[in-house]
Amino acid sequence: MVFPFVGGLGLASNRAADTVDQTSGDLAKGELPLVTTIQDMNGEPIAYLYDQYRVPLESAQISDTMKAAILAIEDKRFFEHHGVDWQGIARAAAKAGVDGGATQGASTLTQQYVKNYMAFVLGVDNEQEAWEKATEATIGRKMREARVALQLEQQMSKEEILTGYLNIVPLGNQTYGVGAAAKAYFNTTADKLTVPQAALLAAIANRPSSLNPGAAPEKALERRNLVIDKMRENNAFGTDQAEAEKKATEYKAAPLGVVDDLKILPKGCVGAGDGPIYGFFCSYLLDYLREAGITDKQLQRGGLTIKTTMDPKATKAAKTAAEQQVPKTTNGVSNVMSVVQPVDGKHKVRALVASRDFGNSAELGQVARPVPAEVLPFGPGSVNKIFTAATALEKHVTGIDKMIDVPATYASRVYPNGNTPWVVKNAGKYNDKMTLTQALATSPNTGFVILQEKAGLDSVVDMAYRLGMRETLQGVNRGGEPLKADKSNGPSQGDWTKQNNAGSYTLGPGATSVLELANVAATIVSGGKWCPPTPVEKVIDRYGKEIPLKEKPCEQAVDPELANSLAQAMSHDTSGSGTAADAAKDAGWTRPAIAKTGTTEEHKSVAFLAATPQYAGAAMTYADGNAPQVICANPMRLCPGSSQGVFGGQGAAPTWFNTMKVIHEGLPPAGLPPASPKYK
Template sequence: MGFARATGLIRLCGLCVTAGVLLAAMLFPVFGGVGLASNRATDTVNEMSGELAKADPPMVTTILDKDGGLVAYLYDQYRIPVSSAQISNTMKAAIVAVEDKRFYEHHGVDWHGIARAAAKAGVEDQATEGASTLTQQYVKNYLAYVVGDADQDAYAQATAHTVARKLREARIALQLEQRESKDEILTGYLNVVPFGNKTYGVAAAARTYFNTTPDKLTVPQAALLAGLVNRPSALNPGKSPEEALARRNMVIDRMRENGAFGNPADASARQIAEDYKKAPLGVVSPLSVPASDCVGIGEGAKDGFFCRYVEEYLAKAGLPTDQLKRGGYTIRTTLDRHATDVAKQAAESQVPKTTKGIANVMSIVEPGTDKHRVRALVANRDYGNNASAGQTSYDLPAQMIPFGAGSIHKIFTSAAALEQGHRISDILPTPYLYTSSVFKGGGSSCPSAGYGEHWYCLHNASPNYPPQMTLQDALATSPNSGFVWLEEKVGVPAAVDMAVRLGMRSLATTKDPERTGKTIADAVKSENRASFTLGPTPTNVLELSNVAATLMSGGVWCPPTPIEQVLDRNGKPVPIREQGCQQVLSTPIANSLVVGLSKDDQGPGTSAAAAAAAGWNRPVMAKTGTTQEYKSAGFLAATPQLAGAVLTFADGSAPRPICDTDPPSLCGEGNIYGGKVPARTWYQTMNTLLAGQPVLPLPPVDPRYQ
């Protein structure tokens, strides 16, 4: 007798003993602890029965806008759980006929089949996939795709080609058959089993392949789905239609043999089967599988940036994306679809999406003292993976941009000055050329400070500024010299800390790009960088919007939240870890600074031309900004109802200065300013969104700061 055959007989004998032990475990629970299965599998027995089993499978998380409209689905397994009553008898008959024709007769295990599998294992040194009942397959699929979805060891055990796995399945199947009815087991199986194309469960499969529901499946449709569970990849009807058709027809034959069409021997039953086999596959093209992330779902081109921010925000709040993709949550967000549409149109009208190397990004936040709700996150780019079509998967509105916001940072120096006792009526010197007697680090053209160092020196964008002006007028016209002078008075650390307090929180967490090993905030403070007030550091458009919302909320900072509510799969609220709102600047100072920023749209204000062109007629706080090399320009502004920021910047692999042509273009010198493309985008958006709403005044300035 050959060695392999002898081994097979030995294993077969062992199987007989094991079968006896398994039966004993059924009859005498004291033996249930015999080491025939892992503790993990044993613990799972209870999970396999009753309502918990029906709730455990990974489910689709749905993201909704503020009005309940669909934004996106997040999932690893596309599954729509259904009850037995929602599955047609045709589907049940098809799966029983092809997978386990004795399903309603056995008690969960086919011992003869297992014996054959063990004998073959002795010859081939592995277990085969045959001889498994539907109950055992349910166990296997549950362990692989429910337990194993989040536990790779469990998945490996559930799919291992070993006799040990077969015995583990048998043990759980025997107990499961004692605890659940045949219909409950069959329903559980049909809700768990994979059908290919990331589709799990019969309801999702019916939607994916036929755009229907499982209660309406016809015989040919049910037979095709029942055939898929054997080898979903190889029998994919989209890629292998001939193989899928042959498999479907085989299932129809099995259904006839199992009495689905009457007496199998009758000619009428044979004719019915033949008629069904003549039907075309009927699979929809393309398959009706929803996108499984923020790319490509419905309004994904516009909503994708917001969807991505939801993922990132919830990950920080205790719901990581991998949990979202299994949990079956319903997430109601703050997304305003109308605001998104309007802002997207404005961003693209100023910088068409086909424009090479230039991004135009906008975020909108609603001020408030209890929440700062994010209403829109858009760009002239679409959210996606096709760069040649102007798409990007980088979250432009809510991530750090490598280019700065320019003179918008003068807001932080001004806020720090007001907090230290200055007033918006204070006079600032604003000479065309200015050399600091406090800051160092200037270039070779700056006067020497000794020891090889130079004093920091700079000039204004134009020589036409008056030699001095009030802080309020300086905020409107933005002379560089006056704010470096003011920064000397308040100190760089105070200005940086104010920026972080008001909303630029990423400055305190993002590493400095000059490789100091410190955060941007710490690096700027430790090096006493005078340029901070001129805004060269990387920025975040959403955080800029939130700065405006903080000031318009009386100095109350709240995290820019995209979340209204999170519900679990059972409709119960899920608490998330969100930062609370904070009074980061006194209300009198915040209100006074809002008034200090109220002249930008008037007279010589830097956004006056854009405001006039848009027919703007509302009180507004605003500030423009442009970086030195014209590679970025920004605009921050707010009314009492809405706050927003726009950043136009070079986003190509070889960034160059931007020229304000029609459409904007990359060029050699650059002439982009915050009062041009960014301000035009903002005013166009807000004019539309605020149409019909009351014209609200800005808060009054506190006399102490006037």
């Protein structure tokens, strides 16, 4: 008598059959939205991503008390029926015949499982819209729900359906399922829930907004006690009526017992394990994963385990060092650092930090962008002289031990200033001639402008790209703004530099990425092998299978002998008369390292790039306010109009040395490779 009635309503029509079959099949698989965990290099969680906070459980991990509570209030005949309350369906059909609606008719727990699945699993793009559709008061919805419930009862055991329901049901405050709710409301696990606790969760199931124990404690208490009474009626407290009544009275006298500070799993990069410190890395990681083919749906609902390259020791050391130079609340000045380790054939990002904390509070000076990794609208200054030196070596314009001209003033006719020569001056006093190695250590402007003329500006820009300044040169325009897909806000910074014959490129006035600077250093100490700076070791799906990523392959950017020779030429900046010598001495730094400082002409930004064979890094101090001004040191501050602006050896270099001193603890000193005779 039942099935003809169902068929008469069109429930088994071929048009709907495929969708129904698919839904019941998916439900049987039990693939629910799960929490994605981001781990540091040691496997410790640093952040979580989710649309729904859920702790999936097996049946044995849920207390019998919890099961008894939900059955008592929602479906006391659960183990007797076959998935559908036919009397309720008949009432709904009769009601529909009167007013076109289907507001009557209780749903079984199986039907509720189906309804929740349609809302919270299938409703990926618009959960509210999906919930409204899954609960719409129409006979058609009731019929679809009933059909799936019938099929589900043939594919799953009662215990599996009950467990599935208890894993999917919304319980308020971002929690879904009793595993998450037990932790959030009571700081316990689902297998240890007491009767009052289980009754409260059963009370608010599917009605978490109106029965929120925080916002509506009296209503929540009233319904919790109703659940306890239903449990007693269902013999959950035994068949001795007097004893059961006594227990029920005791349970109803208990307070709600919800913890004052709900134990909700931190969510996103702002809520990272040590958000103010780890958030920058987390933010960059998510951008990287999207580029590598991981979708937002996978990140927020896939239950992935993302094993990253982040080193908490390096990150905390860099954060401390950055704040030592520029306190986090310094008005208009920020200090950022990136650390990359060339190891195992990859360039692994170990730390991304800023003196500012990661967060959304502008009043506290926080920033919620991956500033140590993104292209900033500030220049690295003389750090760009590395690219001129590398190009001059490759084209055999000079060698690392050969003398180059270093006049006090140079008028360039290759890079004219309108109709007149472009006049370049040195910032200090130098000999008229010095070796390329001495020039990299002491940084005279004129010598590198002359070298750039001889090597060719286009080739110098191309060299910068090859060594690692990829997004900086081809991903943003001259102002550091990301290029639009149609390049309507272009050309790129690299193309603009070439098209406008901008000879100042070697002096580094344009936008730059501190992470890419760090990766340039990693490329040089890796024998000229460029690899994309990667923040991820691997991504594991919910089944333990690794998900392949679309990552760029490594490239041999320059001849290894050239890279090694350039490294030797850059090895004198931390000693003698090098621009970073004082910072190295103050930090007690004695290890061999390549290094280059940089200061922009107006002293609004300074940078430092350096590396040992074990670790590479870069730091930049810059004016990050709405109206960038000159920066002065001791203490670091804005000083508009001052002629005593900060230099790279004062702001950025100490950050690098104080960070790397900690990171290198316990590592044996490693020497730099020898220079090749053909580049001397």
